[in-house]
Amino acid sequence: MSGVENVSRRRFLIGTGLAGGLVLGVWFYGTRGDRAPMAAAPSGSSGPAFEPNVFVGIAPDGTVTIVCHRSEMGQQVRTSIAQVVADELDADWSRVVVAQAQADEKYGSQNTDGSRSIRRNFSRLREAGAMARAMLEQAAADRWSVPVTECRVTLHEVVHGPSGRSVGFGELAEAASALEPPPSRDLKLKAPADWRYIGRPTPSVDLNDIVHGRGVFGMDVQLDGMKVAVIARPPVLFGKPKAFDAAPALAVAGVERVFELPTLKPPAGFKPLGGVAVVAADTWAAIQGRRALDITWDEGRNRSYDSGPYREALQVTARKKGRVVREQGNVDQALARAHKTLTAEYYVPHLAQAPMEPPVATAHVTDGKVELWSSTQTPQVTRREVAQALGIDESDVTVNVTLLGGGFGRKSKPDFSVEAALVSREVGAPVKVMWTREDDLQNGYLHAVSYQHLEAGIDARGQTTAWLHRTVFPPIGSTFDAGRTFAGEGDLSQGFVDNPFDIDHMRLENGRAEGHVRIGWMRSVANIYHAFAVQSFAHELAVAANRDPKEYLLDLIGPPRKIDLAAMDVEYANYGDPIARYPVDTGRLRNVIETVSKSSQWGRTLPEGRGMGIAAHRSFLAYVATVVEVDVTPDGEFTIPSVWVAIDAGTVVNPDHVRNQCEGGSVYGLSAALGQLTAKDGAIVQRNFDTYEVARMKQAPRSFDVQVVQSDEPPAGVGEPPTPPFAPALCNALFDATGKRIRSLPIGDQLRA
Amino acid sequence: MRIRVNGQSHEFDGDPNTPLLWVLRDTLRLTGTKFGCGAALCGACTVHLDGNAVRACVTPVQAVGNAEVTTIEGLSEGGAHPLREVWVELGVPQCGYCQPGQLMQAAALLSAGTPPSDEEIDQAMSGNLCRCGTYARIRAAIHKASQER
Numbered sequence: 001m002s003g004v005e006n007v008s009r010r011r012f013l014i015g016t017g018l019a020g021g022l023v024l025g026v027w028f029y030g031t032r033g034d035r036a037p038m039a040a041a042p043s044g045s046s047g048p049a050f051e052p053n054v055f056v057g058i059a060p061d062g063t064v065t066i067v068c069h070r071s072e073m074g075q076q077v078r079t080s081i082a083q084v085v086a087d088e089l090d091a092d093w094s095r096v097v098v099a100q101a102q103a104d105e106k107y108g109s110q111n112t113d114g115s116r117s118i119r120r121n122f123s124r125l126r127e128a129g130a131m132a133r134a135m136l137e138q139a140a141a142d143r144w145s146v147p148v149t150e151c152r153v154t155l156h157e158v159v160h161g162p163s164g165r166s167v168g169f170g171e172l173a174e175a176a177s178a179l180e181p182p183p184s185r186d187l188k189l190k191a192p193a194d195w196r197y198i199g200r201p202t203p204s205v206d207l208n209d210i211v212h213g214r215g216v217f218g219m220d221v222q223l224d225g226m227k228v229a230v231i232a233r234p235p236v237l238f239g240k241p242k243a244f245d246a247a248p249a250l251a252v253a254g255v256e257r258v259f260e261l262p263t264l265k266p267p268a269g270f271k272p273l274g275g276v277a278v279v280a281a282d283t284w285a286a287i288q289g290r291r292a293l294d295i296t297w298d299e300g301r302n303r304s305y306d307s308g309p310y311r312e313a314l315q316v317t318a319r320k321k322g323r324v325v326r327e328q329g330n331v332d333q334a335l336a337r338a339h340k341t342l343t344a345e346y347y348v349p350h351l352a353q354a355p356m357e358p359p360v361a362t363a364h365v366t367d368g369k370v371e372l373w374s375s376t377q378t379p380q381v382t383r384r385e386v387a388q389a390l391g392i393d394e395s396d397v398t399v400n401v402t403l404l405g406g407g408f409g410r411k412s413k414p415d416f417s418v419e420a421a422l423v424s425r426e427v428g429a430p431v432k433v434m435w436t437r438e439d440d441l442q443n444g445y446l447h448a449v450s451y452q453h454l455e456a457g458i459d460a461r462g463q464t465t466a467w468l469h470r471t472v473f474p475p476i477g478s479t480f481d482a483g484r485t486f487a488g489e490g491d492l493s494q495g496f497v498d499n500p501f502d503i504d505h506m507r508l509e510n511g512r513a514e515g516h517v518r519i520g521w522m523r524s525v526a527n528i529y530h531a532f533a534v535q536s537f538a539h540e541l542a543v544a545a546n547r548d549p550k551e552y553l554l555d556l557i558g559p560p561r562k563i564d565l566a567a568m569d570v571e572y573a574n575y576g577d578p579i580a581r582y583p584v585d586t587g588r589l590r591n592v593i594e595t596v597s598k599s600s601q602w603g604r605t606l607p608e609g610r611g612m613g614i615a616a617h618r619s620f621l622a623y624v625a626t627v628v629e630v631d632v633t634p635d636g637e638f639t640i641p642s643v644w645v646a647i648d649a650g651t652v653v654n655p656d657h658v659r660n661q662c663e664g665g666s667v668y669g670l671s672a673a674l675g676q677l678t679a680k681d682g683a684i685v686q687r688n689f690d691t692y693e694v695a696r697m698k699q700a701p702r703s704f705d706v707q708v709v710q711s712d713e714p715p716a717g718v719g720e721p722p723t724p725p726f727a728p729a730l731c732n733a734l735f736d737a738t739g740k741r742i743r744s745l746p747i748g749d750q751l752r753a
Numbered sequence: 754m755r756i757r758v759n760g761q762s763h764e765f766d767g768d769p770n771t772p773l774l775w776v777l778r779d780t781l782r783l784t785g786t787k788f789g790c791g792a793a794l795c796g797a798c799t800v801h802l803d804g805n806a807v808r809a810c811v812t813p814v815q816a817v818g819n820a821e822v823t824t825i826e827g828l829s830e831g832g833a834h835p836l837r838e839v840w841v842e843l844g845v846p847q848c849g850y851c852q853p854g855q856l857m858q859a860a861a862l863l864s865a866g867t868p869p870s871d872e873e874i875d876q877a878m879s880g881n882l883c884r885c886g887t888y889a890r891i892r893a894a895i896h897k898a899s900q901e902r
Contacts, residue, residue: 072848073848074846074847074848074849074885075847076847201844203841203844204844204846206846206849207840207841207844207846208841209849210846210849210852211837211840211841211846211852211856212785212825212826212832212837213783213784213785213786213824213825213826213853214785214826215849215850216784217787217850219784219787219788220778220784222782222784228779253767253768254767254768282767282775282779282780283775283778283779283788284767284768284771284772284775284779285768287791354884355848355850355884356787356789356795356797356848356850356851356882356883356884356885357787357788357789357848357850358788358789403848403849403850404848405787405848405849405850405851406848406850406884406885407848408884434788436791437789437790437791437792437794437795656844660844660847660887660890663886663887663889663890664847664885664886664887665886666886667883667885667886667888668884668886670886671884671886688790688791688792688794689790689792689794689795689882690792690794694882694884695886695888696879696880696882696888697874697875697878697879697881697888697891697892698875698876698879700886700888700889701888701889702871702889702892703889704889
């Protein structure tokens with residue numbers, strides 16, 4: 001176990017942030033006891049991904065503090081960020097502490113989403129460590145009056161080569177703080193062969209706290225005089241209370257205040273939903289008080305939303321020509337001339353992120369200033385939204401970031417933090433607004449429901465010659481612009497327009513769909529339904545052609561090449577990164593398929609009732625192939641004895657964290673095949689984990705084999721890419737075992753029919 | 754009324770129907786026991802009553818009686834516990850929010866003495882949800898801890 005101490009907990013319990021005193025750049029703590037900013041931000045390579053914001057602190061006792069500016073929600077980013085900085089600094093890991101940053105623009109983007117913490121920060125983190133290392137070497141050279149070229153940092157001290165003298169980081173801290181930081185171009189980064197921590201499976205810095213119940217999540221924040229609030233929100237989006245009687249709620253012992261929150265007007269954005277707040281001395285009283293409330297709702301026009309008819313409407317749209325977003329060759333002609341054609345339609349319902357810790361935030365508003373403790377993926381957006389809602393300056397809002405009990409995109413939306421600030425201002429005391437599970441499922445930002453129509457033509461040799469794919473779903477843009485019905489570039493760039501298949505005649509279209517609930521990001525987002533359709537249909541084509549699914553998938557992908565979407569006039573976001581640095585590389589996609597085929601011994605003979613399925617997908621710039629083995633009983637119950645995953649995420653900081661994300665991302669994909677949220681009269685039907693099914697121990701894969709491809713390519717995403725291939729690999733395996741094709745999720749009892 | 758938690762006696766004078774979870778978290782400030790569903794559907798609030806795993810979110814505090822309540826903070830004196838060590842060794846937790854409940858459930862399973870089979874692990878652990886999906890590592894950790902004992 002490492003000796004890394006978790007200071008985040010102590011930080012927000014005492015209410016003052018170490019990071020609060022820091023300014024852009026690299027810091028050394030001098031003996032005067034203050035923390036003066038000593039260096040400008042490292043300025044590294046140019047390009048759109050560059051946001052200078054890396055933080056190192058060295059105390060006189062030699063303790064190295066590394067500031068993590070991203071939110072910890074299980075991906076172990078606090079550990080991996082520290083690994084990168086500590087490596088270039090050549091710090092002794094046992095003397096490194098990790099501090100959690102507050103919201104501040106000085107860090108650059110803190111949005112912990114899009115699987116980009118490492119890929120967007122890797123170079124900057126290395127430069128920050130290297131800069132500190134260079135300044136320590138200069139300070140030692142000055143101290144000994146020797147050329148700096150004779151001084152070299154080695155594991156938390158500077159050694160003078162010719163004399164063998166050494167001096168520790170702590171002793172050099174003050175002198176180093178007086179030096180001018182070297183320009184970025186003069187920084188020498190380690191050769192990968194010299195990496196001490198990067199690429200090694202370093203244990204998480206928070207493990208010990210977690211297993212002792214000492215990790216402090218948003219739900220665990222306790223402040224003196226703190227009240228707890230729960231909110232009865234309109235069950236239908238843009239509804240509002242018509243009338244309510246507060247008296248029965250106020251009669252509950254411990255309930256102190258009951259009041260209405262501002263009504264939400266379109267677009268929903270990140271604003272709170274409105275409703276009636278119940279503020280109490282403790283959590284149970286607040287929950288009981290809300291239960292006692294009697295509210296009549298004015299539901300508004302979204303009352304018409306019903307998942308049954310909505311699905312039918314999506315289907316009608318998907319069967320008509322839509323807006324063409326990519327076209328090559330002549331699909332209609334090729335389909336007409338095909339030896340055989342195949343048509344299939346795929347449906348994926350609304351899903352909920354459902355982190356184990358529901359949304360929760362604690363706010364204290366005093367004298368027009370707000371201090372917030374939030375389980376948030378987006379501290380800066382939170383600060384902005386809170387400031388806007390209260391009509392105050394952003395500089396008057398302090399956002400402390402707790403550990404997150406899961407995020408999965410739900411906690412990218414700061415509505416719950418804004419609620420806490422509004423309620424605290426109203427009652428004049430610190431208030432924790434906690435969401436119950438029912439709140440989380442019934443008032444969330446839903447993963448979009450989707451319907452997809454695919455047609456393909458096969459020639460006499462079984463090769464696919466034509467591919468038509470229409471995708472229809474309410475876009476995330478509808479949450480921010482109520483009139484939006486066509487998908488945005490971001491939605492369509494997730495496994496749709498970047499179709500990797502080498503097919504001469506291809507047309508990709510998008511149809512309109514209206515949003516009636518808040519649509520939001522969920523781990524891997526639109527890749528979930530796009531990969532489900534594309535990888536299921538590829539398997540259907542293999543079956544139709546009487547070919548091995550893995551070999552057929554490789555044939556569909558075609559030879560190793562970099563797909564030039566720009567040359568096809570396709571708008572492609574590439575997850576915000578340059579296509580030159582992160583091309584759509586079919587060679588790497590093929591390689592993960594070959595890798596997982598080997599590890600899973602693809603093609604072996606299976607016992608009765610067993611089946612294997614494969615799927616592969618590029619998302620967030622990483623390549624993942626998944627093989628699922630299922631065991632299906634005669635009455636249609638299935639279990640998953642084993643799963644094999646191969647991931648190529650470029651350069652990897654912590655292979656064990658990557659393996660963990662591949663395991664967890666697979667289980668998340670399994671849950672996407674098990675659960676659904678449905679609407680009736682505009683409100684979500686499912687209330688808790690009895691009706692919203694997520695994967696449990698008995699359903700989860702019993703064992704995993706994860707192959708992390710060794711690569712010198714730039715780091716890609718890790719947290720999301722393992723999720724999309726899972727559901728199609730699972731359903732392909734179920735077909736292999738039973739001959740039953742699952743085209744509509746959830747799987748439910750379709751295997752029993 | 755009085756309840757015993759982790760070897761200490763506490764006075765509680767609130768609503769006797771208050772779930773034990775909120776007495777632990779709000780009154781005693783033992784926040785290691787987590788809220789996840791409030792309806793005994795996720796296991797995040799799992800504690801021991803006289804060594805048996807129960808869901809604190811649906812256990813009225815008045816039902817505790819003279820039973821000894823053990824929370825994650827009190828799991829084994831001095832803090833060392835074979836499950837904790839294996840949990841760390843195998844890197845089980847991701848976000849960690851459900852893990853106190855998982856550990857308490859697993860500890861109750863292991864207290865039966867004989868190493869559990871996969872089916873027994875399914876049986877005992879399927880009430881404890883983990884959205885990060887750490888199930889395979891939890892399973893491996895239970896096997897390892899039970900074999901090392």
